[in-house]
Amino acid sequence: MARAIFPIFFLFLFALLSCSAIFEVTQADYVETQDAKLHGLKRRKLTHFRVYFHDIYSGPNPTAVAVLRPPISINSSTLFGSISMMDDPLTEGPELSSKLVGRAQGFYASAAQQQAGLLMAMNFVFLQGKYNGSTITILGRNAVFSKVREMPVIGGSGLFRFATGYAQATTYSFNLTTGDAVVEYNVYVLHY
Ligand SMILES: *[C@@H]1O[C@H](CO)[C@@H](O)[C@H](O)[C@H]1NC(C)=O
Ligand SMILES: *[C@@H]1O[C@H](CO)[C@@H](O)[C@H](O)[C@H]1NC(C)=O
Ligand SMILES: *[C@@H]1O[C@H](CO)[C@@H](O)[C@H](O)[C@H]1NC(C)=O
Numbered sequence: 001m002a003r004a005i006f007p008i009f010f011l012f013l014f015a016l017l018s019c020s021a022i023f024e025v026t027q028a029d030y031v032e033t034q035d036a037k038l039h040g041l042k043r044r045k046l047t048h049f050r051v052y053f054h055d056i057y058s059g060p061n062p063t064a065v066a067v068l069r070p071p072i073s074i075n076s077s078t079l080f081g082s083i084s085m086m087d088d089p090l091t092e093g094p095e096l097s098s099k100l101v102g103r104a105q106g107f108y109a110s111a112a113q114q115q116a117g118l119l120m121a122m123n124f125v126f127l128q129g130k131y132n133g134s135t136i137t138i139l140g141r142n143a144v145f146s147k148v149r150e151m152p153v154i155g156g157s158g159l160f161r162f163a164t165g166y167a168q169a170t171t172y173s174f175n176l177t178t179g180d181a182v183v184e185y186n187v188y189v190l191h192y
Contacts, residue, residue: 041162041192043192044191045191046165046188047188048188049186051090051091051101051102051185051187052091052092052093052098052182053090053104053169053181053182053183053184054088054089054090054180054181054182055088055180055181055182055183056088056096057178058175058178058180063086063088063089064084064085064086064087064179065084067084067107068081068083069082070082078114078117080110080112080113081110082109082110083107083109084108085106085107086106086108088103090102090103090104090124094172094173094184100128102124103124104122104124104125105122105123105125106120106123107121108142111141115145116143116145117141117142117144118141118143120141120142120151122138123135123137123138124136124137124185130159131158131159134157134158134159134160135156135160136160136165136187136189137155137156138167139152140152140167142169144171148169149168149169149170150168150169151166151167152166153167159191160189161191163190163191164189164190164191167185168185168187169184170183171184172184
């Protein structure tokens with residue numbers, strides 16, 4: 001009888017020990033499950049923005065600057081490998097003089113060898129009203145000579161915490177001599 005109980009006892013002990021190990025992991029001090037409602041995360045909404053993005057290389061106050069032009073890019077029709085940094089105004093209308101809504105800060109890099117295709121990595125920093133100081137982060141591919149380019153919104157801060165969505169860019173004007181461009185951005189963001 002005692003011999004039969006012995007293995008069962010060890011099995012029981014083993015089960016108990018593994019249970020307490022799991023218990024310890026889920027009860028660790030550095031992590032806990034929280035109620036989303038306590039953080040004001042109740043209902044997701046969809047917000048649409050239309051802003052005009054001014055990428056200016058020319059004149060006394062450029063907003064975009066070439067930071068890398070590797071030798072190989074000189075012979076490349078797509079300037080493959082080159083990188084520009086920007087702090088571009090985002091305005092309500094297509095004229096630079098229209099109301100400043102925010103700025104597009106980040107960089108874009110020529111990531112395609114066959115046809116123009118940029119890797120865009122930028123934050124839209126809003127500067128007006130309740131959105132002042134909130135940001136959304138856009139990371140995606142921008143085939144600049146296509147009519148409509150779509151890029152993912154991969155996150156945000158402030159009023160745009162937990163943001164997901166997409167941006168559609170359409171060129172409004174482009175000066176081939178200077179490289180200056182005005183681009184209409186329609187951004188659709190799901191956030192709380
Ligand atoms: C660019 O092309 C020219 C002409 O084919 C060649 O002589 C030159 O070495 C190339 N430059 C680079 C950086 O590849
Ligand atoms: C936006 O916030 C900044 C920093 O808090 C402040 O200086 C600025 O006046 C605000 N702008 C508007 C339009 O409210
Ligand atoms: C492009 O920019 C140059 C230099 O500022 C200017 O002379 C020219 O008129 C512009 N072209 C267009 C199409 O706006």
